[in-house]
Amino acid sequence: MANPTAAMLVIGDEILSGRTRDANMHHLAGQLSEIGVTLAEVRIVGDEAATIIEAVRALSDRYDTVFTSGGIGPTHDDITADCMAQAFGQSIDVRDDARALLQAHYDKSGIELNAARLRMARIPQDATLIDNPVSAAPGFTIKNVHVMAGVPSVFQAMVASVLPTLTGGTPLISKSYTVFRGEGDIAGPLGDLAKAYPALSIGSYPFQREGRFGAQIVLRGHDSKLLDDALDQLAEAFA
Template sequence: MANPTAAMLVIGDEILSGRTRDANMHHLAGELTEAGIDLTEVRIVGDVPAVIVDAVRALAGRYDTVFTSGGIGPTHDDITADCMAEAFGQAIDVRDDARALLQAHYDKSGVELNAARLRMARIPADATLIENPVSAAPGFVVENVYVMAGVPSVFQAMVASVLPTLTGGAPLISKTHAIFRGEGDIAGPLGELAQANPDLSIGSYPFQRDGRYGANIVIRGQDAATVDAAIAKIAAVFP
């Protein structure tokens, strides 16, 4: 049976300007692979409402689950919650459950829950909250979309709390065999192996190391014996 599919929507001008190198996508990709959920598409968009709304609708319609990161803080450029409400036709306002979480958090540190911080309690009407053990301001799930923070430590904590609730498929087994030959030499036998094993994902990733050319052959599949057999076959041709 095919694994469930997922997409990610990264929201933030700072990634597109090159100021920040995204780390959340790489983290989520690894976690989903281990959980047996196929990350199939990622989109990165800026802080532009119409673009965010279009992208999340397109992805939510096409994949089983969508994860977003970014834009749920207290400043004027944090517009993700409002965009999600618009995308799914839900009302949005400060919600009592989210406000209570923030109030408890700021009471502990004696910080005022001012108007800006209260923006983080704006949650679409039918959404379910996602716990934020780092800084309290919750993420939320609306339809099949998991809306999470952009700060990597918070994003990772939210992923950790959400993943066990998702039904994954068989985790992918991945084996790598390094070959110190040009990809052009490897391509023929590798293509035949790929054709003989349509259930496996067989990739070739060239490298240059200490002045020598080579490629990592990565074979992925759900059945360990099949993956091992394929690795053994290509290793027999290129030890």
């Protein structure tokens, strides 16, 4: 039986312009692999409402779970929450449960909960809050979409809150083998190995070290014994 599938929607002009490097996809992919959920697609969109709405609807329909990052802060261009509400036909306003979390956080810090900060308590009516132990402003889950902050430390904390609620499958296992030959020399044996082990994913990643060409060959799959057998075949082919 195939593992559950997931997609990620990264939201923000700053990602597309190159001003900010996205670290969240790398973290999410690793976390999902450990619980046997396949991250099958990642999309990056700017701060444009129609594009966000179209993308999240498409991903929600296609995959078991969707994660979004970015656009739920206090500024005018943080439009993700409104887009999620519109995408799934819900009303949105400041919710008492989200407001209470922010009020307690800012009272403790001696900071005013002003109108800008209160924007982070605007949550679609039927959404479930996602805990944020870092800065209190919650994410939320609407339908099968988990809406999270773009700040890596907060995103990671929210992922940790959501993962226990997911139904996983068989964890993905990776094994690697280093060979000091050019890709043109290893392509044939790797092709034969891929045909012999169709259940495995086999990738070749070339490098150059101290004037020598080589490749890191990475085998991925869900069956540890199958991976070990393939690795033995690989070692024999390049002995």
